[in-house]
Amino acid sequence: MEVSRYRPGEDDEPVLQGYDVPLMPDWAVLDGLNYIKDRLDGSLSYRWSCRMGVCGSCGMTVNGEPRLTCGTFLTEYGDGPVRIEPLKGFPVIRDLVVDIDDFLAKLSSVRPWLVRDGEDLPLTTEYAQTPEQLEAYRQYSMCINCLLCYSACPVYVLDPDFLGPAAIALAQRYNLDSRDMDDRFDVLNLDDAVWGCTFVGECTRACPKHVDPAEAIQRYKLTAALRSVLPWSRR
Incomplete structure (x- = not known):
């Protein structure tokens, strides 16, 4: 996965950072982000809550399209890479978190x-x-x-x-x-x-x-x- 990283005070603009995430048949993009957060890089910031397409908080840009990451599966993109960026049109607070x-x-x-x-x-x-x-x-x-x-x-x-x-x-x-x-x-x-x-x-x-x-x-x-x-x- 390629994930947009932006840390206020450290980065002048967002940059893409690559992570190796296992391609599990039942994993949504959100599961991949949680894998990165839990196993690879605890500093990654993003919003999520229900994981059931109800709360609406996990919306991000996935390979150029606005999608709910809990309802978008890694298998949709084959072997990848899957590029995750914040929603377009909103100021970025940090990484994948936007100001709403x-x-x-x-x-x-x-x-x-x-x-x-x-x-x-x-x-x-x-x-x-x-x-x-x-x-x-x-x-x-x-x-x-x-x-x-x-x-x-x-x-x-x-x-x-x-x-x-x-x-x-x-x-x-x-x-x-x-x-x-x-x-x-x-x-x-x-x-x-x-x-x-x-x-x-x-x-x-x-x-x-x-x-x-x-x-x-x-x-x-x-x-x-x-x-x-x-x-x-x-x-």
């Missing part, structure tokens, strides 16, 4: 929670939904904030002000929720939000949970356009 503060700020800006006008928190009333109402937003609720879509998005890599695929998809998740009373028009109908998307579609291709953020963005473009023509319309 910008994403967290963007995520918070779209208000990814149920908004109920005139009700005080915490909400204690139950709001029933039909299966059809649940299905309207279920796909977008599968996002695990792994940031693979951001790393794959050419717009975000070139323009860090772009709101980005995951934040927009999660905004749509709540816009389409029958229990929500917000429309998030103020944060989505902007040049740096849905209108900044050039519809390359790489975000959807990279998504491990099939959220299809590209579709979410295009759907809200239609919503925003209709609202501009019919100001009283919502969602």
Whole structure:
């Protein structure tokens, strides 16, 4: 395996370091990194948690593509080498660890929670939904904030002000929720939000949970356009 190493204060820029890792038939790339950490070089830094494709924390660039390392297997690359680098588009803190503060700020800006006008928190009333109402937003609720879509998005890599695929998809998740009373028009109908998307579609291709953020963005473009023509319309 070839692993990107970057140590603040020691390296001017990231460099690739090679490690000999056994090619086990059931090992994911994350297992290879853990082997390096446990057996070869304890100074290697990277994020991981669940190993089940749920937490989203182990996203990295594997042979040039954004992937979850827990769900990407060494056997996919034959005898290698397998090149592991941090996600593109984010500042590198150390080795494979990137700074996600910008994403967290963007995520918070779209208000990814149920908004109920005139009700005080915490909400204690139950709001029933039909299966059809649940299905309207279920796909977008599968996002695990792994940031693979951001790393794959050419717009975000070139323009860090772009709101980005995951934040927009999660905004749509709540816009389409029958229990929500917000429309998030103020944060989505902007040049740096849905209108900044050039519809390359790489975000959807990279998504491990099939959220299809590209579709979410295009759907809200239609919503925003209709609202501009019919100001009283919502969602």
